[in-house]
Amino acid sequence: TSGQEAASTAQSSGPKSGKLTIALLQKQGDQQYFVDEATGATAAAKKLGDVDVKVVNLGTDANKAISEVDSVIAQKVDGIIIVVPDKQIGPQVISAAKTAGIPIMAADDSIAAADGKEIPFAGFDGTAMGTLVGAKAAELYLKDGWTAADTRVLSAYKQDQPNCVDRVDGAAKAFTAGLKGAEAPKIITVGTDNSAPDAQNKAGAVITGNADVKHWVVWGCNDENETGVVTALQNASISPANINGVGLGAYLTCKDWKAKQDTGNKAALFISGVEVGKAAVTSMVDLLRNGKALPLKSIADTAIVDATNWEKAGVVCT
Amino acid sequence: MVALRASGIGKRFGAVIALDGVDLELRAGEVTAIMGENGAGKSTLLKILEGDYQPDSGQLSLGGRDVSFTDPSQSRAAGLRVIAQEPEIVPYVTVAENIYVGGISKQGFFFDQRGLEKRAAEDLARFGFDRVISPKTIGRELSPAQRQIVEIMRAIVDDPDVICFDEPTSSLGDDEVALLFTLIRQLRAEGKAIGYVSHRMNEIFQLADRITVLRDGKLVGSKLTTETDNNELVRMMVGRDLSQLYHRQPHETGAPVLELSKVDTDDVSGIDLMVRAGEIVGIAGLVGAGRSELMKAIVGDLPVRRGIVRVNGREVKFASPADSVAAGIGFAPEERKAEALVMQRTVRDNTVLAVLPRIAKAFFVSTATEKSLARRYIEQLRIRTPSTEQLVKNLSGGNQQKVVLARWLAHGPTLLVLDEPTRGVDVGAKSEIYGIVEDLAKQGVGILFVSSELPEVLGLADRIYVMAGGRIVGDMDREHASEEAILALAMLEVAAPDAA
């Protein structure tokens, strides 16, 4: 066959009773945020009763994502929630699920079918995350009264990861916009492998090349990048007062705050993975049991947190 | 007719002058022996003929035409083959494929395993080697003798005009040597030009028509075999007379250092054997009799399944050679390249390998101590090497063998087990090695050695065991031993149905 056979779309026919199995396919399933998301999903399932959540780690592998979608379809799960490693595979994933007649929703990264129509989504997508981070960085910058001439922005991320690109691009845009017309400092991008030591190493070289800079604004694709750069700055004897780092995730930045350290990690975007997981599973079960359509966008709770309010916001610091 | 002429060949390796203006002629229908001490340059000369090495100076001509080969495939195409001193075997393919390696693609794109095996069987049968080796055996399971035969077959099946043998008999037993000689005579009769390198003098006089002698990389001269004799040859090679090969100093024997009673291993069975302090015990037998396996079992390399082994009166169970070395047993294995030498390391490293813990002070070893130790044995065994720091892989075959012996002389064992100790060693050095062995025995060391050269067994051993089919089939004192007696025993038993 050519593979293009019209999908005999047996659209999920009415409410189901009995035991439900929902597949939660996650990119980077070994990262803290996604571990939280899986925890939230499982917890919600337990609360709803008679629901099984099957958690699958896709790493950063787009090909594995396709294989695992096929796999859970063959296993006849009742619903699929997917966090794609790459938005571009959206059409393939969606059409596979549609063909099999299994409802699908996206989490954390929205995806669209071949016709450009986005499917229901839970979470908070990369650009939106970046926007909050950039805005916070701009706010701090203005508050401290820094000037473009003696300030540089360090933006650290893994450059071949689309999610990272979305985030830092969003941050850069929001930062410039948030300056309210003030001249924007130069943004230096630092390519890393998304780990803290590598961010620290790479930032070290950049700092050397910009020895005359007084103030630093820092953000990154995740907390590892941001804290790595901040550590490098502090190791280069730049005082925390001259660093405005805005983390993403808050799981590493919180450690400084918890220990009451004077730190350049001034704030961080906190997204509750637990809440995203809960929201996704709850809506999916609602669809399957009660036929209630999936909400097109359920945006999770997000908050910029800092040393004063991180605990209240629900950040779990291990 | 001169089939191959090399004139003025020169070759240096760094500071070592391996060949210096050497001339060589190989005539069609004649066997030309190339003789010389270890390191005289014989193998280097053959590798230059083959195109494996490029000469620094000189000219080659083949069948009257000047040639220069940059790769062995070219000399092969031109009808010249060299049988290397160290056989190179492809480990995980059959003997048949090993024999035709490199030639398979000439027989067409598709590979016909059955056909190849059949051809190999025929070719082996043609030269009588089918009794020693099966075309289906896998390369890495071959014994040294079988490897050598594969190497020989590889050259022959190509039907070249010029064939050079580099010490083909050093790991063969009398039986296979006889087959090989028949083969070489047959080739000579067919009008092939044959070069033949060997350290066994008697072979030269049996086989060669002409003899070319090298010394220190220079040509000493060429003679017709009929116009020369043993003594003159030795003089030409070594530059002096050798009074006698075996010294035969009387020595006292003491308490047993090694006793085996009813020992079985996977390859040998029912072995009773004893070596006393100060006694030289030889083991004779045909190739494949299980001698090497027995030696390895004694030193703990192969497991002893049943029976009792006593060393210095105490029962031992060696888990590995580390135990036997610690118990004062030294073992020089048969396959020096695979089992004895670390080819990429220096002469010094290889010499001191077994004594490192002893010469180390709190784990630290002094290079000066190592060097002086290595130098001592370089002198004593006349190892031809520019320095203690030469890599062993750059030594000539015979000199590599001497390094193996040096290791165990340095170790100073109470029992020395030697498997084919003089393999590839020149006459002069042999005589010295015998002298050293007898000196050791005089100092009370027990010596157990395996040799496929019967004269060596007869000349050196105080007592001789004969092995066949994995058993000891007889033992005799040197007074009662003779080549005939040994051969009769070795072959009689093998004829009996499935001795193992």
Next chain:
Amino acid sequence: MNTTQQVAPAPAATPDAPSFARRVVGAVGVQNISLLIAIVALIIFIGAQNPLFFGIDNVRVIGTAVAISGLLAVVQTVVIIMGALDISVGSIAGLASVASAMIFTTAGPLLGVAGAIGIGIVCGLINGCIIVFGRVNPVIATLATLAAFKGLAQLVSDGRAQGYTGADPFFTFLARGTILGIPTLIAVLIVIAILVHVVLRYTSIGRNIYAVGGNDIASRLAGININRYILGVYVLTGVIAAVAGILITARTGSGQPVSGSEGLELESITAAALGGAALKGGKGTIAGTILAVILLGILTNGMTLLDVNAFWQNVAKGALLVVAVVIQQLRAGDRRIGLPA
């Protein structure tokens, strides 16, 4: 002088009607038998817990999931038999993936495929030339090109997935079509595996690859042009890696510079080694490699099916790998000395 029997006992040579079981073992090979046993055991274990495992759908899923890494494992086996290694296969696949999608976008599917394969040939040639003419050890050479080719793929794609092939009939056929009922992906793997198997086993080229890997000195002295074989095998690797890249594009619907191809080098080496290829060269079979690929595929699929946590999956995979190889080694009955080959 009738010593023949003892001197060369060669029990395999004397056809004294071995039992059927023994003949089967002989044909499949000891190593492969262990793999088969492991596969059967795993199937029974997983199937007992979840009968869905036996569904024809699931068999297809496993097959398509292993197709891409299987292709690379097949070709890595050839490289390993030759005594070398190609660490850059994943990067070549990534480069081919973006190239196929980008060329496709402007010039259609056929040129997209042809272009990707052309790039695979060039990459293979580069690897081969560095090794042959630069005299660089294969591991270092391909470690270097692993970085270089990856960088190139990122450069041409700016690090992003490129194009959309999901609407193209040809790419859709690759990703989801079938040939005689067999999913195209699996069919491609089967065809290439059989071709490579035949070449290795029944042609002089294949036998010479074994010879080069087993003993390069012997091969050279016997007149085999080793350099030509090295170049040839690396070009083959480049081509098959490019095919893998095209399949990645087809499956994901876009050209992926890194995602989907990163890490394939270790996977392919693992499969080849588990399948019995000796990293020292000269030994290995396509059958063994394919069995290993199937074993690993079933393992991954089964663990997801049984809902094993991703972290436990790592532990279980490592442990199973060790157990499988240990059993293999024990059954092979080699002498237990020196460093294991």
Next chain:
Amino acid sequence: MNTTQQVAPAPAATPDAPSFARRVVGAVGVQNISLLIAIVALIIFIGAQNPLFFGIDNVRVIGTAVAISGLLAVVQTVVIIMGALDISVGSIAGLASVASAMIFTTAGPLLGVAGAIGIGIVCGLINGCIIVFGRVNPVIATLATLAAFKGLAQLVSDGRAQGYTGADPFFTFLARGTILGIPTLIAVLIVIAILVHVVLRYTSIGRNIYAVGGNDIASRLAGININRYILGVYVLTGVIAAVAGILITARTGSGQPVSGSEGLELESITAAALGGAALKGGKGTIAGTILAVILLGILTNGMTLLDVNAFWQNVAKGALLVVAVVIQQLRAGDRRIGLPA
């Protein structure tokens, strides 16, 4: 008996005052000379574009950046000299990193360090035992434990960064302190490199490691207990990998199960190979490896300093690696036959 002189002409033994330059080359080694030249060329090139490169601060930055991978490269060199490979070093480092942070949180820094090193020993022992007693090829064995140890690290940490060591004086000293003006990280690397160098070069243990790598069977027959050496070297690797893990914890301020340690295996192998260690065993030096580590560190630092895009960095790194090794090989003047070692 007066032929002796001719028989052993020994020109190298006679100290005929070789030129100074030749003696230097002899002491440093041909391979290392190429690396030194590459380093100097790179320094001049980068420094010419950005003089800040020469700052003492930047030297510290480079030094601390390479410390962790340098440690693993040193110990990987030992494994490679022995003729084996340890692919699991990164996973051990990750496991040690989380362990050190978790134990620290409840029991203080000393126990944290001790616990991590204990875990390193156990991991090394596991690797060694699988190889020695399971008779599994080192590459496959450590590929398997790469997965298993990583899974363990993720399991104990639940995939999260653990603890906070940034406020602890000891861990801060490791991360940011100095010893005699030298940053602690660099000092640790220097001390361990020198120790390993001395052991390899001047002790019977080291010499036996070279022998085992050069010819394991010959070493065994010469009375070396090879299994003990394999076990010992893998335990050493485990310990040093654990030290690397502790340093990762110190640098990042928390125990990282995967981040920061993944990929260290290829980096360490690359450095060792570039430094002249032969993957077949028996050859390699710590000096060469350290030079290679420095070369790679300068390259990464310089490219970031000169603002080279990460994608170009990959291409440049691959290309430079090839160039460096090709020059090395050309200078070594080995015979250009067979597969390059």
